Amino acid sequence: MRTSTTPGASAEETGSPVVRGRARLIDVAERSGVTKSIVSRIMNDDETLRIRPETRDRVKAVAEELGYRPHAGARALSVSRTGAFALLIPDLTNSVYAAIMRGAFRRARERGYFLLIAEDTPESPAGPDDYADLVVSGRVDGLLVASARPGSPLVERLMDDPGSIAHVYVNREVEGSGRNIGLDMYGASALAVDYLAGRGHADIGITAGPVDLHPARSRLAGFVDRMTEKGLDASRIEHGDFTERGGFDAATALLQAHPQLTAIYASTFGQAVGALKAARQHGLRVPEDLSVIGYDDLAVADYLDPPLTTVAMPLDALGVAAVDALVEQLATQTPTGVRVPDDCRIVERESVAAPRASVR
Amino acid sequence: MRTSTTPGASAEETGSPVVRGRARLIDVAERSGVTKSIVSRIMNDDETLRIRPETRDRVKAVAEELGYRPHAGARALSVSRTGAFALLIPDLTNSVYAAIMRGAFRRARERGYFLLIAEDTPESPAGPDDYADLVVSGRVDGLLVASARPGSPLVERLMDDPGSIAHVYVNREVEGSGRNIGLDMYGASALAVDYLAGRGHADIGITAGPVDLHPARSRLAGFVDRMTEKGLDASRIEHGDFTERGGFDAATALLQAHPQLTAIYASTFGQAVGALKAARQHGLRVPEDLSVIGYDDLAVADYLDPPLTTVAMPLDALGVAAVDALVEQLATQTPTGVRVPDDCRIVERESVAAPRASVR
DNA sequence: ATCCTGAAGAGAACCGGTTTTCCACCTTAC
């Protein structure tokens, strides 16, 4: 687009800078009487640069005056680094991911990166090509993949050639990838079982998630194992999507199949909301007739009826850890996985009580 | 970073392409025996290019084989266009924005843009500089501002120099900007009043939003005007944040100040959730003792107790319209505002009924 | 006077594209 902008054409006569859209490195250089290499090295705090303090100050003042901002594309071209990551989210409307996004976003800014957030659902792919091309085309430096589904085109591609595209898996782990940033969901499930059992529950059901998702499997495994350890019946399982609807359907099936159930452990927050509705439709009061515990502690939990007791997970810490891992991966060229320290805990509200026919 | 990558160094001997991170334009050119200018023009479907069909096919085949993807930074540098927008959201955890994001994201992709999403809260600014620098530094081509707050540094800066930074205001309008993409919130409020009045309600209160936010003012004005038109008392107003907490507080104050209230109109979905809780705490059954209607129709409305009747707004259409307006602004260099056609409507669920002491 | 040294900055190549200009060659017409 050579629109003959001849920058500073009139400035040469007037001595004042012509009004341009943006100041470039060379504008700063000319105006302070040095070359652009010097300006560049000053702006980037080049340690190897020997320069008179007064020159440095003058250049910095001019840059400030002109509102100089380096052109991201030009810099990316030069240093082969964009300073941006892409975060792939399976569902933007799910507040759980909002919490992860928030942590990741903040941490990215702290480490000098911007975050490009994209919704990556099975239905709406990126278009002709997938999100891995964001890296190949030099738009971002790496991928934070929270949307991994085994067998999806993206995951296949990343597994095929793990070296050329920096990435980590967040929340949804991919086994064998060695770059999973996850929470101790297994332990969280065990904690939930302990909590319910501690209140006297023995007939506990679980609304589990889709079997192909790693988080669903971990949570279910933690539930089954701890139930079994305690000598309780771990067979009250119904699967459903990780949505309100899925939780409603699964809980309904659970209540029909096992009328003696006194507690339900829902695998996600959304499922718990659905389970509450299922209980109402069955004429069951929560927590008097049925206890419900959910996963992930969101702000709305306080405002449900009854306020929902949850297993709180450090979701923003997950986002933070993911960004840290990706930054480190770029620095060392070696992927690492992290299990975020599990300070998961039960947030007690009012949806859990002792079972109605407690035999204590 | 001149790491002497001498692309294709060994390829010259072996005849096969050396394994590189990415294929460049010149790699495609050399491999197909033409110059990079030709490849560029072929890949961009340059109409003015006269070329032998076989050459075109050969080049395209090579590009495909090498998995060539143009480098975004290099292209941005050359054409002064990045192919990305930034969407500034005030609260990532608010599902209302998720709906807008979704519409905007999809539409952006359709029009060849990526979306960089950023959370722009009053507390956590962008850092040393604000989000307008995303445009100045050539990282994105324009801003979709859904986080406008009058007097905020960003809005001030955009108002100061509206010409140099392409942007539109989404949802939260800025008066006098001429680039507002909004919904008919005024009309939606009137619709809610009509609906409640049609069910026999006369004592209607509103949980309004923060007075400095345009949506809050529009919704309140629509309420007040329509109430007044109908000869009803339009003074039952309490302000609160656009959150569950704000709705809870405002509704609590409303119920204490006006015990005769039979209906509450909540200015946001979150406020409605808070209002439901406030009703419960006051020992009021919804909808028998108190009707509640909320704003924006989210999926969870079905799962609240009772299921929440709402005024549904075309949120994804808002996102779509915003992207369209921004694309057009870049093309014509003239900002435009749009009021998204108001196909807003009442979604009836179970939180509204005739007032308990209906005098019909 | 000359040589050396270090400080301060100039100059140029390069990153990977896009776009304008120009040129060689082949036809066709005269």
Added chain:
DNA sequence: GTAAGGTGGAAAACCGGTTCTCTTCAGGAT
């Protein structure tokens, strides 16, 4: 036989930075 005109593609400038190498000049030592 040659000029005109069209075809197909080559060459080079440019976008705005970064970084490596080279030059100049002053001052001190010899």
